[in-house]
Amino acid sequence: MRPSNASNHRLPRPLSVEQAWNATIDRAGQCVLFFDFDGTLAPVEDDPTAVQPVPKVLAALDALTSVVARVAIVSARPVDFLRDRFAPLAETVDLYGLYGLEHSHGSAETVTEPAALPWIPTMAELAETARAELPEGTLVEYKRLSVALHYRTAPDLAGAVEQWGQAQAARLGLRVQCGRMVLELKPPVDRDKGMVINEAVRSAGCAWYFGDDVSDIKAFAALRARESADPSFFGVCVAVANPETGQEVSTAADLTIESPEALGDFLTEAVHRFAA
Numbered sequence: 001m002r003p004s005n006a007s008n009h010r011l012p013r014p015l016s017v018e019q020a021w022n023a024t025i026d027r028a029g030q031c032v033l034f035f036d037f038d039g040t041l042a043p044v045e046d047d048p049t050a051v052q053p054v055p056k057v058l059a060a061l062d063a064l065t066s067v068v069a070r071v072a073i074v075s076a077r078p079v080d081f082l083r084d085r086f087a088p089l090a091e092t093v094d095l096y097g098l099y100g101l102e103h104s105h106g107s108a109e110t111v112t113e114p115a116a117l118p119w120i121p122t123m124a125e126l127a128e129t130a131r132a133e134l135p136e137g138t139l140v141e142y143k144r145l146s147v148a149l150h151y152r153t154a155p156d157l158a159g160a161v162e163q164w165g166q167a168q169a170a171r172l173g174l175r176v177q178c179g180r181m182v183l184e185l186k187p188p189v190d191r192d193k194g195m196v197i198n199e200a201v202r203s204a205g206c207a208w209y210f211g212d213d214v215s216d217i218k219a220f221a222a223l224r225a226r227e228s229a230d231p232s233f234f235g236v237c238v239a240v241a242n243p244e245t246g247q248e249v250s251t252a253a254d255l256t257i258e259s260p261e262a263l264g265d266f267l268t269e270a271v272h273r274f275a276a
């Protein structure tokens with residue numbers, strides 16, 4: 001890691017973009033950039049399988065991997081899905097999937113949280129039951145260790161999906177995670193984006209987290225906690241705006257960016273700042 005010129009004084013809030021990048025450039029060699037995937041690096045689509053990261057984002061992440069300590073994606077998607085979407089960066093970007101139940105670093109194999117493994121058959125059975133019982137219009141996404149129940153193309157089904165999901169969670173002893181037009185059922189294993197960040201920033205001097213959904217607020221809280229415990233640590237929480245969870249996430253953030261496409265421009269500008 002490069003030595004830091006950073007002071008031990010917490011930067012005052014609200015932060016300007018200028019202040020945030022200048023403080024980061026001072027600590028670049030100790031800085032980790034964390035990104036949520038859907039709605040942050042990639043625009044939302046009706047079909048979850050069709051989603052791709054914004055091309056400008058891919059190019060900027062590639063450049064950033066050589067100027068900061070680490071770049072990591074922290075997502076509710078499985079690692080295999082992320083590896084496919086970030087194939088050109090597979091060796092340099094760390095991947096945390098399924099809210100941290102899986103992770104993969106460089107060319108190393110994917111590691112799955114052992115406590116979650118016994119739940120694989122339950123999740124498979126749940127996905128089948130969901131397909132059989134939920135009304136037409138619901139999209140069931142099976143992710144090995146979780147099942148997402150989408151109603152983006154049939155918003156009127158929100159109540160029915162919520163009720164069915166809560167009943168299944170009670171029946172099977174699962175946890176519920178709400179998101180943008182989706183309700184997700186997960187194993188009762190303590191793992192979320194906040195815990196991922198909490199562990200991943202222990203030896204960092206600086207971190208940014210970019211996210212758009214309610215599950216990302218726990219990651220913001222982990223950065224805030226790290227900063228409270230160590231005033232020399234510099235954390236920046238960035239929301240990506242959206243009509244569903246945008247207000248809640250933005251309220252918890254230091255900065256807000258309009259869209260995944262605008263994030264591509266923001267990161268490209270950051271690359272230029274690091275190069276100047």
Ligand SMILES: O=P(O)(O)OC[C@H]1O[C@H](O[C@H]2O[C@H](CO)[C@@H](O)[C@H](O)[C@H]2O)[C@H](O)[C@@H](O)[C@@H]1O
Binds near residue numbers: 037047180
């Ligand atoms: O943690 P993330 O990477 O943000 O994943 C959260 C959920 O993202 C996906 O669903 C969302 O994006 C879909 C595709 O654009 C969209 O159709 C859906 O309405 C959104 O909720 C993903 O499909 C889910 O599994 C993730 O939980």
